[in-house]
Amino acid sequence: MFPDLFSIGPLTLHTYGLFVATGLVVGILVAVKLGKSMGIPPQHVMDMAFVMVLSGLIGSRLAYVLMNIPYYSAHPLDMVKLWQGGLVFSGALISGVAVMIWYARSHGYTLWQMGDLWSPAAAIGQSIGRIGCFMAGCCYGKPTDHWWGVTFTDPRSIAPLHIPLHPTQLYSSFVNLIIFIVLIILSGKKRFEGQVMLWFLILHSTGRLLMERFRGDDRGMFFGTGWTMTQVLAMIILIAAIIALFILKFRSERRIPDPLNQKNT
Numbered sequence: 001m002f003p004d005l006f007s008i009g010p011l012t013l014h015t016y017g018l019f020v021a022t023g024l025v026v027g028i029l030v031a032v033k034l035g036k037s038m039g040i041p042p043q044h045v046m047d048m049a050f051v052m053v054l055s056g057l058i059g060s061r062l063a064y065v066l067m068n069i070p071y072y073s074a075h076p077l078d079m080v081k082l083w084q085g086g087l088v089f090s091g092a093l094i095s096g097v098a099v100m101i102w103y104a105r106s107h108g109y110t111l112w113q114m115g116d117l118w119s120p121a122a123a124i125g126q127s128i129g130r131i132g133c134f135m136a137g138c139c140y141g142k143p144t145d146h147w148w149g150v151t152f153t154d155p156r157s158i159a160p161l162h163i164p165l166h167p168t169q170l171y172s173s174f175v176n177l178i179i180f181i182v183l184i185i186l187s188g189k190k191r192f193e194g195q196v197m198l199w200f201l202i203l204h205s206t207g208r209l210l211m212e213r214f215r216g217d218d219r220g221m222f223f224g225t226g227w228t229m230t231q232v233l234a235m236i237i238l239i240a241a242i243i244a245l246f247i248l249k250f251r252s253e254r255r256i257p258d259p260l261n262q263k264n265t
Contacts, residue, residue, distance in 0.1 A: 019132025027125030056092035063091025115197025127176035134169035141166025192252035201241035
């Protein structure tokens with residue numbers, strides 16, 4: 001597609017970076033708006049956004065590097081070339097949740113409040129960011145003879161050239177857009193804290209399990225099982241989220257206190 005938009009001397013505007021940055025900005029704006037309705041000051045949202053974005057970038061890149069150890073062992077300097085693509089959402093999710101727990105406990109919020117705040121933002125941010133993946137050719141799909149297959153021709157593209165491929169990046173973008181819409185609707189109707197966050201984890205993990213079937217890039221098999229590490233993580237998150245959803249629903253109906261939902265005093 002279009003890995004680079006334009007170059008001025010040594011400065012190049014990479015399409016991937018532009019869309020990832022746009023997704024981050026839109027996600028933060030969504031979180032600020034939701035925060036106001038939840039009584040969370042915009043400054044707290046912005047402060048949290050900074051630490052979560054930083055940890056998310058580190059976590060997602062580290063996960064991608066670990067999935068491609070042979071390549072990065074031979075090309076260690078490429079680990080920092082984020083503009084070439086290569087971010088794993090599962091890595092960002094793990095590091096982001098860790099930071100979310102720390103921030104929530106440090107500022108008197110609950111984990112579920114923060115989860116409900118940032119889940120819609122994460123969905124729309126990833127929806128926009130995946131368009132950047134499509135432009136750069138990363139996260140590409142398997143060869144296909146369907147009419148909607150996409151053929152990459154730019155020599156700077158990360159995807160294999162001149163072969164019709166599943167546009168998995170666009171699949172993911174569309175799925176995350178639908179998840180965002182569902183979560184926004186749910187945010188106004190939720191019955192207990194954590195409901196939005198857990199539905200995000202359920203829907204996103206289900207989408208990843210399905211999406212991985214069409215991915216063509218090397219994902220790294222999990223101990224010869226035929227499953228990628230992403231699929232294994234998605235399945236673990238899916239099961240945990242479903243169990244947690246039932247527990248929170250039961251507690252909300254029976255008015256049983258949730259130890260994770262206690263604010264610091």
